[in-house]
Amino acid sequence: MQENTTHNEIRQLMVEQPRLRTIEIARALNCSELQVIQALPEQVNMLPADQTHSLLTDIADWGKVTCIIEVSGFIFEVKAPFPKGKNAYGYYNLSHDSEGLQGHLKLENVAAIGLLTRKVQGKLSYYTQFFDHDGNSIFKIYLGRNQDGEVIPEQIERFNTLSAQGVSN
Incomplete structure (x- = not known):
């Protein structure tokens, strides 16, 4: 975090402008999105980066989720089961048999994982956010919702x- 950006400044901006997303708060305060996440008053638990592979393998068995990737103001969403993957050629390669998301993940670039429970657009949401070594978001995986818009209880x-295995903020 910038020397002069504190958790209190982040929280104050969130109170003053509650519709700002965490990435927008980071830009406004010239800090990383990871620093914003770590200052959230909501439920945030952090997992070590070395759990990325096992976490992604586990999530692949959860059913339909929403994967969100945001780059330079572009937001991509894929609502489908997260595909199983396997390590090869320095990447965690997502299955090409998947109807939805496909790709190649450089797991060594994950520096932190946040498990968040917070309101997003007025609805309680649960998601996992992966961060790089600069504290930037790589991608998020939101738990799926049923036809009534409720988060799937099993997830x-x-x-x-x-x-419960993570470290609370």
Whole structure:
């Protein structure tokens, strides 16, 4: 965090402008999105980066989730089961048999993992956010919702089990 950006400044900006997203707060205060996440008053648990592979493998069995990737103001969303992957050629390669998301993940570039429970657009949401070594978001995986817009209870259970293993802020 910049020397003069504190948790209190982040929280104050969140109170003054509650509709700002964490990436927008980071830009406004010239700090990383990871620093903003770590200052959130909501439930945040951190997992060590070395759990990335096992976490992604576990999430692949959860059913439909929403993967969000945001780069330079572009937001991509994929609502589908997270594909299983395997390590090869220095990447965690997502299955090409998947109907949804496909790709190649450089797991060594993950420096931190946040498990968050917070309101997003007025709805309680649960998501996992992966950060690089500069504290920038790589991608997020939100728990899926049923046809009534409710988060899938079985996924909440699995998420809470993971959160209990993390370190609270």
